[in-house]
Amino acid sequence: MGPTAEMFDMFIKRSLVQAVAGGVLVPAFLLFPPLEAFAKPTRLDCTLTSAGTDGKDTSRQASVTFDEEANTLVFDAGSQRRDLGKVTISTITIDGYTDDLSIGIDRSSWHIVVQTYAQDHVRAEFGVCKPAAAPAH
Numbered sequence: 001m002g003p004t005a006e007m008f009d010m011f012i013k014r015s016l017v018q019a020v021a022g023g024v025l026v027p028a029f030l031l032f033p034p035l036e037a038f039a040k041p042t043r044l045d046c047t048l049t050s051a052g053t054d055g056k057d058t059s060r061q062a063s064v065t066f067d068e069e070a071n072t073l074v075f076d077a078g079s080q081r082r083d084l085g086k087v088t089i090s091t092i093t094i095d096g097y098t099d100d101l102s103i104g105i106d107r108s109s110w111h112i113v114v115q116t117y118a119q120d121h122v123r124a125e126f127g128v129c130k131p132a133a134a135p136a137h
Contacts, residue, residue: 041067044105044129046112048077064105064112064129066094075103075114105129 043065049057062077066089073084073096084096084103094105100117110129115122 041065041070041072043132044110044112045132046127046129048112048114048125048127050123050125060125062114062127063132064094064103073103075101 043063046062046064047059048062049059051057060077062075065074065076066072066087068089071087071089073087073089073094075082075084075096082098082101084098084101086098087096088094090107092107094103094107096103102115102117104113105111110131112127112129114125114127116125
């Protein structure tokens with residue numbers, strides 16, 4: 001497991017490094033805000049495609065929001081909003097699942113696989129995501 005923002009923040013605060021600012025020694029931790037101030041959830045907008053039983057592909061829009069610090073993953077496809085409870089976020093993939101839904105995202109390409117499980121079948125959807133545009137201020 002790599003260093004976390006908390007560990008980095010503690011290192012800076014405990015370090016003996018001090019900077020000179022205006023002729024006054026200022027502890028380094030006063031010059032830098034905690035990393036948590038910069039961490040925020042990331043939303044991806046995705047287009048999912050599945051092969052229909054009639055041989056025709058169907059597409060739908062969905063969004064995925066993940067938070068690396070809180071280790072959370074939320075899938076939102078219109079009326080279907082799901083908080084995935086079993087989440088793994090690494091530098092390579094983002095994965096999460098519940099009893100009837102699993103999601104896998106490749107972080108290098110933002111390709112996504114969504115599988116929905118029912119008693120008699122599994123529905124697989126594939127797609128591509130992109131980071132959501134920042135909201136206008």
